[in-house]
Amino acid sequence: MKSELFVAILALIHLQGYAKGTQPNESFEIDDKIFGGHVTSIKAFPYQALVLAKKNRGFSRCGGSILNEEYIITAAN
Numbered sequence: 001m002k003s004e005l006f007v008a009i010l011a012l013i014h015l016q017g018y019a020k021g022t023q024p025n026e027s028f029e030i031d032d033k034i035f036g037g038h039v040t041s042i043k044a045f046p047y048q049a050l051v052l053a054k055k056n057r058g059f060s061r062c063g064g065s066i067l068n069e070e071y072i073i074t075a076a077n
Contacts, residue, residue: 007076011051 049064049072064074 004073008071008073011074011076012071 047066049066051062051064051072051074053060053062062074064072066072
């Protein structure tokens with residue numbers, strides 16, 4: 001449990017700079033890489049979050065679950 005909390009805190013510290021008004025690249029597109037998945041609305045899964053981290057060549061994407069107003073937990077991969 002302590003290691004998961006540590007990883008979540010590190011992820012939040014790392015992503016703190018991205019939350020201050022940055023926007024994803026306009027060329028960012030939703031794709032269909034999830035087998036058997038389908039497009040849905042934010043109302044269907046209000047606890048889900050998309051975490052974007054800017055890389056040298058675009059963005060790295062990761063999903064997460066909203067814990068509260070301050071924290072999102074991810075798989076840290």
